[in-house]
């Protein structure tokens with residue numbers, strides 16, 4: 001059966017989600033190197049982004065995850081050069097897009113790129129559309145400005161875009177105002193505006209937060225599909241690890257203005273190396289854990305960036321902290337393509353074996369009591385966490 005969006009874009013659902021991830025080959029379209037962004041406020045300097053580096057390749061979906069206030073939006077706004085000029089300062093760093101250094105362009109050159117080659121879907125989808133302009137005008141505007149289209153051409157393209165994002169009866173929608181559309185439709189319009197000029201890079205800041213889960217899945221599948229088909233690089237900023245697991249190829253985890261882990265999605269989910277990433281993953285509710293199991297949380301809260309803790313910023317909340325964590329941990333490659341900023345990243349799996357042992361104990365106890373909450377060990381432990389074969393045989397012999 002075809003999904004609504006997949007049907008609209010002419011693809012089967014399996015194609016929309018099941019296409020193998022784009023291989024990060026060739027040159028990245030966007031490279032961020034050692035980016036530092038500060039805000040000068042009456043209370044002091046907020047170090048909103050510190051030493052951020054990552055790259056995005058065409059056709060790839062890269063996620064930025066982290067708690068509120070970790071610097072996700074500010075880093076994206078720095079790429080777009082849309083930070084408030086009176087308070088924000090880009091202290092240092094390089095933002096290279098398609099071979100051009102964005103931070104060195106003048107305002108006019110940047111205006112040419114923004115909206116045409118790089119577009120952004122902003123964090124507040126409900127308020128990003130202009131309430132007094134029709135949907136049609138808002139989609140046509142970048143086409144008239146950047147693509148030099150005539151009104152008729154822009155209107156035809158607007159209809160095409162609305163069809164592409166799965167809006168029915170697009171011609172009559174053009175004359176409607178944002179308040180006449182549902183939240184999901186407004187979000188699709190935002191994506192249509194983002195895609196209007198065939199951008200090479202689309203930055204989506206929490207694009208589906210305000211939507212219900214069914215619409216979220218549709219929008220994300222649409223973005224993934226378009227990214228694959230049109231070779232668009234997508235940066236998706238989100239709190240939602242479910243979204244990251246299902247749609248992102250590569251993941252950047254931010255904590256208190258710094259990048260703490262970076263890797264392919266399967267690496268970060270399969271073998272998280274930073275205690276913060278492990279905490280985030282442990283806090284995701286799982287259907288295969290009993291209803292009585294308490295949901296894990298990360299104790300404490302993120303630091304105030306006006307006065308963050310010295311050394312590792314996660315130290316006050318980290319149960320693996322040692323004296324050496326008073327120094328800033330280097331961001332190192334722990335396994336190929338998988339980086340983390342934790343001095344104990346190499347040993348973290350062994351250190352964090354507690355919950356696994358607990359799960360195994362719970363299951364054995366359940367068996368002894370004559371019932372099993374789980375039907376197979378695959379349901380208890382994810383594939384990556386299976387016990388070594390020797391252990392299993394020894395356990396089988398003892399039962």
Ligand SMILES: Nc1ncnc2c1ncn2[C@@H]1O[C@H](COP(=O)(O)OP(=O)(O)OP(=O)(O)O)[C@@H](O)[C@H]1O
Pocket residue numbers: 039041046047048066067068069070071072073074075084087123305
């Ligand atoms: N205009 C501003 N003036 C001063 N500080 C700011 C400004 N904008 C953002 N900040 C600060 O920069 C830090 C990073 O903010 P940012 O908006 O990037 O967080 P975020 O990770 O996107 O959070 P959320 O998930 O809540 O959107 C925060 O401490 C925030 O208070």
Ligand code: SF4
Pocket residue numbers: 274275276312313314315318319320321322325329341342343344345
């Ligand atoms: S460097 Fe130390 S405090 Fe920071 S995450 Fe690693 S173990 Fe925890």
Ligand SMILES: [Mg+2]
Pocket residue numbers: 072073074123205
């Ligand atoms: Mg934000």
